[in-house]
Amino acid sequence: MTSTERYPRRAEIIAVGSELLTPFRTDSNSLYITAKLNEIGIEVGAKCVAADIESELSAFLAAALARADLVVLTGGLGPTADDVTREAVAAALGVPLEEDPRLVEGIRMRFAARGLDMPQVNRRQALVLRGAVVLPNPNGTAPGQWLDHGAGHVLLLPGPPREMRPMLERVLAERLAPMSNARVLRRVLKIAGRPESDVEQVAQPVYASWTRWALPVATSILAAPGQIELHFSVRSETPDAGEATLDRAVTEMLAVLGDDVFSTDGRSLEQVVGDLLVARGWKVATAESCTGGLVASRLTNVPGSSAYVERGVVCYSNTSKTDLLGVTSALIEEHGAVSEPVAVAMATGILARAGVDLAVSVTGIAGPGGGTAEKPVGTVVVAAAWANGHRARTFRFLGGREQVRSQSAQSALDLLRRVML
Amino acid sequence: MTSTERYPRRAEIIAVGSELLTPFRTDSNSLYITAKLNEIGIEVGAKCVAADIESELSAFLAAALARADLVVLTGGLGPTADDVTREAVAAALGVPLEEDPRLVEGIRMRFAARGLDMPQVNRRQALVLRGAVVLPNPNGTAPGQWLDHGAGHVLLLPGPPREMRPMLERVLAERLAPMSNARVLRRVLKIAGRPESDVEQVAQPVYASWTRWALPVATSILAAPGQIELHFSVRSETPDAGEATLDRAVTEMLAVLGDDVFSTDGRSLEQVVGDLLVARGWKVATAESCTGGLVASRLTNVPGSSAYVERGVVCYSNTSKTDLLGVTSALIEEHGAVSEPVAVAMATGILARAGVDLAVSVTGIAGPGGGTAEKPVGTVVVAAAWANGHRARTFRFLGGREQVRSQSAQSALDLLRRVML
Numbered sequence: 001m002t003s004t005e006r007y008p009r010r011a012e013i014i015a016v017g018s019e020l021l022t023p024f025r026t027d028s029n030s031l032y033i034t035a036k037l038n039e040i041g042i043e044v045g046a047k048c049v050a051a052d053i054e055s056e057l058s059a060f061l062a063a064a065l066a067r068a069d070l071v072v073l074t075g076g077l078g079p080t081a082d083d084v085t086r087e088a089v090a091a092a093l094g095v096p097l098e099e100d101p102r103l104v105e106g107i108r109m110r111f112a113a114r115g116l117d118m119p120q121v122n123r124r125q126a127l128v129l130r131g132a133v134v135l136p137n138p139n140g141t142a143p144g145q146w147l148d149h150g151a152g153h154v155l156l157l158p159g160p161p162r163e164m165r166p167m168l169e170r171v172l173a174e175r176l177a178p179m180s181n182a183r184v185l186r187r188v189l190k191i192a193g194r195p196e197s198d199v200e201q202v203a204q205p206v207y208a209s210w211t212r213w214a215l216p217v218a219t220s221i222l223a224a225p226g227q228i229e230l231h232f233s234v235r236s237e238t239p240d241a242g243e244a245t246l247d248r249a250v251t252e253m254l255a256v257l258g259d260d261v262f263s264t265d266g267r268s269l270e271q272v273v274g275d276l277l278v279a280r281g282w283k284v285a286t287a288e289s290c291t292g293g294l295v296a297s298r299l300t301n302v303p304g305s306s307a308y309v310e311r312g313v314v315c316y317s318n319t320s321k322t323d324l325l326g327v328t329s330a331l332i333e334e335h336g337a338v339s340e341p342v343a344v345a346m347a348t349g350i351l352a353r354a355g356v357d358l359a360v361s362v363t364g365i366a367g368p369g370g371g372t373a374e375k376p377v378g379t380v381v382v383a384a385a386w387a388n389g390h391r392a393r394t395f396r397f398l399g400g401r402e403q404v405r406s407q408s409a410q411s412a413l414d415l416l417r418r419v420m421l
Numbered sequence: 422m423t424s425t426e427r428y429p430r431r432a433e434i435i436a437v438g439s440e441l442l443t444p445f446r447t448d449s450n451s452l453y454i455t456a457k458l459n460e461i462g463i464e465v466g467a468k469c470v471a472a473d474i475e476s477e478l479s480a481f482l483a484a485a486l487a488r489a490d491l492v493v494l495t496g497g498l499g500p501t502a503d504d505v506t507r508e509a510v511a512a513a514l515g516v517p518l519e520e521d522p523r524l525v526e527g528i529r530m531r532f533a534a535r536g537l538d539m540p541q542v543n544r545r546q547a548l549v550l551r552g553a554v555v556l557p558n559p560n561g562t563a564p565g566q567w568l569d570h571g572a573g574h575v576l577l578l579p580g581p582p583r584e585m586r587p588m589l590e591r592v593l594a595e596r597l598a599p600m601s602n603a604r605v606l607r608r609v610l611k612i613a614g615r616p617e618s619d620v621e622q623v624a625q626p627v628y629a630s631w632t633r634w635a636l637p638v639a640t641s642i643l644a645a646p647g648q649i650e651l652h653f654s655v656r657s658e659t660p661d662a663g664e665a666t667l668d669r670a671v672t673e674m675l676a677v678l679g680d681d682v683f684s685t686d687g688r689s690l691e692q693v694v695g696d697l698l699v700a701r702g703w704k705v706a707t708a709e710s711c712t713g714g715l716v717a718s719r720l721t722n723v724p725g726s727s728a729y730v731e732r733g734v735v736c737y738s739n740t741s742k743t744d745l746l747g748v749t750s751a752l753i754e755e756h757g758a759v760s761e762p763v764a765v766a767m768a769t770g771i772l773a774r775a776g777v778d779l780a781v782s783v784t785g786i787a788g789p790g791g792g793t794a795e796k797p798v799g800t801v802v803v804a805a806a807w808a809n810g811h812r813a814r815t816f817r818f819l820g821g822r823e824q825v826r827s828q829s830a831q832s833a834l835d836l837l838r839r840v841m842l
Contacts, residue, residue, distance in 0.1 A: 018641050019652060021465045022607070023456035025643075026447060035444035044442045046477065048469040052641070056467065056488070063484060067477070080621045080642060114817060119618045139820055160644070162824060220445055231445070286714075286735070292721025293707075293714030296735045300713025303789050303822055305737075311745065312735035314707070314717045320732035320775065324745070354741065368724050401724055 007179040008070035008153060011037050013047040014060055016076035016085050017159060020049045029074045029157075029164055036168055041182030041235065042070065052076060057088035061154070065092075069152040072168075075159030077142035079122040085156060086127050086145075093149055097127040100134060107141050129156075135171055139163045146171055182235065185242040187250055189230040190263040192414040196221065199228045202256050207232075207249070215245040225403045226410030227269070262417055269413045270298045276420040277308040277358070284416065285354035286312035287325055287346040289337065290364040290380060294409040310356045315346070325349030338363050340381055340392040347385035358419070359385045362412045364395075366404045378404050382412045384419045391419055428600045429491035429574060432458050434468040435481055437497035437506050438580060441470045450495045450578075450585055457589055462603025462656055463491065473497060478509035482575070486513070490573040493589075496580030498563035500542040506577060507548050507566075514570055518548040521555060528562050556592055560584045567592055603656060606663040608671055610651040611684040613835040617644040623677050624651060628670070636666040646824050647831030648690070683838055690834045691719045697841040698729040703778035705837065707733035708746055708771040710758065711785040711801060715830040731777045736767070746770030759784050761802055761813040768806035779840070780806045783833045785816075787825045799825050803833045805840045812840060 013034070015027035027049050034044045045068055050060045057076070064071045076085030090097045103126035111118040125142050128134055135144030140163040145156040155171065157164045191199055200221060210217035210232075220231045232249050236242030250264055262272050277284055286296045286309075296312030299305055313324045318337060321327040326349045327342060335341045346361035364380030371377035376396070383392040393415060397407045434455070436448035448470050455465045466489055471481045478497070485492045497506030511518045524547035525539075532539040546563050549555055556565030561584040566577040576592065578585045612620055621642060628651075631638035636655050643650040653670050657663030671685050683693050698705055707717045707730075717733030720726055734745045739758060742748040747770045748763060756762045767782035785801030792798035797817070804813040814836065818828045 018639075019643050021455065021468065022652070022654075023452050023459065026449070026452060028447070031444050031447060034442065038444065046469060046471050046481070047442065048467060050467050060467070078644075079618055081625070082641060110819075114819075116616075119622055121621065122618055139824070162646075162820065220443075288714075290721075291718070292726075292730070293709075293717030293733055293735065296714030297712070297718045300735070300737065301823065301826065305713075306791075309713070309735075309737045311737055311741035312714055313745070314714065314721070314730075314733035314735075316721065316727055316730045316732055323774070324732065324734070353744070370727075402722065405722065 006069075006148070006151065006153075007176070008042055008068070010045040010068045011042050011070040011072060012045055012064040012068040014057070014064060014071065014073045015047070015049045015159075016052065016057060016073055017049070018051045018082070020075075021051055029159065029161060032161070032165060033072055033074070033168060036172055037070075038184045038233070039186065040172060040177050041180060041184055042176070052082040052084055054084040054088045054091065057084060058092040061089060061092040065149070065152055065154070070155065071152070072155045072157065074157045074164055077125065077144070077156060077158045079119070079125050079141070083124070086124070086129070089147075089154060089156060090129055093129070093147070093154070095129050095131065095147070095149075098130055099123065100126050100128045103128070103134065103143060110141055135167050137163050137167060139166065144171070146175060181237045183239060183242065184233050184235050185239065185246055186231060186233045187246045187264060188266060189232075189250065189253060189257070189261050190269070191228040191230070191257060191260050192226060192262050192269060192410060192417075194228065194257075194260050196228050199230070199257070203230060203253060206252050206256055210249055213245060215241060217245060217249050225399065226407040259418065259421060262414065269410065269417065270302050273299065273413050273416045273420075274302045274305055274308060276417060280357070280420065282357035283308050283310045283354075285310050285350045285356045285359045286412075287350040287359065287361040288312065288314050289316065289321075289346075289362060290366040291362045291405050291409045291412065292316065294405055295360065295362060295412045298409060298413065310354050311350075313350060321346065325353070336375065338365055338375055338379055338381055340383065340394060343381040343383035343392050344385065344390050347383040347390060351385045357386060358416065360412050360416050361385075362408050364404070364408055366401045366408070368401060380404065380408045380411070382408065382415050384415045386419065391415065427569070427572065427574075428597070428603075429463050429489070431466040431489045432463050432491040432493060433466055433485040433489040435478070435485060435492065435494045436468070436470045436580075437473065437478060437494060438470070439472045439503070442472055450580070450582060453582070453586060454493055454495070454589060457593055458491075459605040459607075461593060461598050462601060462605055462658075463597070464605060464656070473503040473505055475505040475509045475512065478505060479513040482510060482513040486570070486573055486575070491576065492573070493576045493578065495578045495585055498546065498565070498577060498579045500540070500546050500562070504545070507545070507550070510575060510577060511550055514550070514568070514575070516550050516552065516568070516570070519551055520544065521547050521549045524549065524555065524564060531562055556588050558584055558588060560587065565592070567596060602658045604660055604663065605654055605656050606660065606667055607652065607654045608667045608685060609687055610653070610671065610674060610678070610682050611690070612649040612651065612678060612681050613647060613683050613690060613831060613838075615649065615678075615681050617642065617649050620649045620651070620678070624674060627673050627677055628653075631670055634666065636662060638666060638670045646820065647828040647835075680839065680842060683835070690831065690838065691723050694720065694834050694837045694841075695723045695726055695729060697838060698779070701778070701841065703841075704729050704731045704775075706731050706771045706775035706777045706780045707833075708767040708780065708782040709733065709735050710737065710742070710767075710783060711787040712783045712826050712830045712833065713737065715826055716781065716783060716833045719830060719834065731775050732771075734771060742767065746774070757796065759786055759796055759800055759802055761804065761815060764802040764804035764813050765806065765811050768804040768811060772806045778807060779837065781833050781837050782806075783829050785825070785829055787822045787829070789822060801825065801829045801832070803829065803836050805836045807840065812836065
């Protein structure tokens with residue numbers, strides 16, 4: 001059997017964990033896995049959530065292998081008694097489990113690095129299916145496994161996304177991508193400052209014709225609070241032709257959406273803002289009320305942000321607005337804490353005190369309490385200030401406290417972006 | 422066969438729709454269905470997402486019926502050619518479909534009410550499994566179906582949540598709830614400050630015996646960065662007995678895990694900290710370096726937190742540590758910015774300047790840069806200060822920037838909790 005004959009066309013995904021069968025948890029891993037498989041031309045034919053019961057999981061795997069030539073299992077690789085994925089796969093395939101001494105040593109060393117002895121239960125994580133390739137886990141103790149079986153493949157991945165994702169990407173790049181030229185190429189346009197229905201109305205007449213191109217482009221729209229994403233995909237055996245097609249699609253869409261598109265290369269809004277700051281050699285400071293540190297937290301989540309984030313303040317009390325920003329109580333009394341004059345005073349206050357080049361402020365009513373007829377819950381003002389100017393915008397956001405806060409932070413970051421364009 | 426013999430113990434859910442097998446859509450209906458089934462004592466044993474392919478869906482249903490005595494299918498009841506649920510169920514069960522003239526008339530009238538003729542494709546929605554009870558759909562054209570089959574039941578529901586939910590509630594209330602008083606009750610213990618394997622080693626000997634209780638308690642462990650959850654569930658015909666059993670389980674577990682358990686009632690760590698602050702009438706302030714506002718952001722995500730969060734500062738530069746907290750450059754030079762003396766000075770600095778009762782600080786190396794041999798990436802110090810004391814702890818966290826930051830924020834909040842116990 002040559003390698004291309006073994007290239008899977010259809011995958012199934014099995015998420016393992018009784019907690020995923022409660023009303024409280026959902027299997028989100030499968031969305032990520034689906035995206036990554038699609039990228040290399042593999043469709044997902046079905047997916048299941050199975051309990052931590054060895055015999056049941058075995059049966060699910062056997063059924064999936066009868067339909068699909070790649071089965072990806074996530075979860076159940078931990079050290080405890082209810083982690084049964086290894087045993088269930090061994091039973092379904094009739095392949096024995098063997099302890100890998102190097103894995104035992106690796107787990108022992110991870111514990112030793114934190115000054116701890118390895119608990120005996122963790123030895124279970126060193127059990128490997130005979131013939132399987134062990135997939136290292138730099139972010140946890142549970143290694144993954146890749147096994148060629150008959151005409152198909154079985155992939156065991158840990159459940160925590162931060163462990164699963166890099167492992168999946170690496171195993172696909174090393175074991176599957178080299179076998180085939182088919183790729184599903186994608187672009188994502190990220191948009192801030194427009195509602196979904198507005199984006200759809202502008203975008204639809206543009207992308208409607210793309211399905212008739214030589215390489216048809218499929219389009220979908222995803223909405224999150226404060227952010228719309230347009231996903232374009234094309235399936236091609238020649239990456240250059242696929243990329244050229246996507247370039248044309250992106251160009252056509254940028255022509256109608258303009259500056260509302262903040263990213264065409266996967267970067268988050270805070271990364272885009274960070275890159276603009278670095279390009280200008282500017283430092284930034286934040287002054288937040290209703291977002292309570294969310295803007296600073298997002299800015300500083302970017303690696304290297306210490307080069308341009310100087311400081312931030314969270315002014316939840318009026319006293320702190322005076323102490324830390326020099327906003328006078330007279331100004332607050334005259335206009336209210338949620339007003340453009342106060343937001344501008346917050347931004348200019350932190351600009352001067354931090355000695356930075358650009359500052360942003362947020363003040364608003366996140367709810368559920370604090371709203372009035374004139375300024376209902378969801379009323380939010382963001383302002384930016386720089387050496388010789390400032391800009392403020394007032395919003396009225398819908399949704400609960402968390403949605404109002406996240407849309408507010410998004411708008412503050414988007415204002416920073418727009419003043420630097 | 423009496424009615425109680427037909428009361429289902431185990432359900433499975435099949436969500437039908439190829440769009441649910443893309444990276445963009447998730448089956449959220451099953452969470453709602455699970456909650457409603459749990460309320461009347463029925464556990465969900467497994468769930469699947471199947472494509473709009475009749476033969477595949479038939480096979481999924483046949484397999485599910487072999488394991489479960491209730492199978493709920495959602496979606497695929499529309500009028501178009503890719504709506505194959507009715508045909509797939511008929512094929513799997515060997516039961517014919519028959520056109521229901523009253524349903525045809527009802528669909529015709531729905532169209533007539535909007536001044537439209539019924540398209541011929543919509544006749545398909547009037548096809549009923551022989552012997553099935555038709556479930557009216559006040560919010561759409563697709564009726565549901567309930568069929569007793571052998572010792573089990575099959576329930577067909579439409580996919581759109583606003584059509585599915587009221588239909589589900591009504592069919593459960595009319596057909597299942599009267600048969601049994603059984604309920605599934607749950608508790609969640611949330612734990613901070615202990616690794617998963619450590620919790621398992623302490624907890625396992627305690628919960629091992631619970632499966633032999635008169636009302637057996639099922640247990641599962643879930644780990645997130647900085648937080649472990651123990652989920653207990655019990656199935657009971659008498660809610661009081663179920664709650665008493667869970668009370669006993671919680672008491673036994675608290676006896677061995679003690680103060681490491683921060684919540685037994687679903688509250689998040691930031692809610693618990695907020696409630697402790699409210700109980701003491703205390704105000705809090707934060708001084709953050711590596712977490713960049715994450716601690717303040719979590720504290721202020723709780724509704725009503727403006728009553729006890731006075732302010733927060735994000736000191737990303739050493740200058741800002743001096744300006745905003747009075748931490749001297751001599752202290753930073755002597756011990757390094759990531760050290761217990763600096764963390765304590767940050768906490769006492771914000772305590773005095775904000776005039777609050779309790780303060781917390783975080784300083785650390787979140788990475789990927791900035792680590793040294795002595796203080797590698799993941800080295801984090803948190804400190805708390807109050808009127809007549811302070812406490813500091815040094816951690817060495819594993820993982821990338823985001824994991825280090827989230828574990829740091831969790832540890833800072835947990836320190837606030839512990840000093841208030």
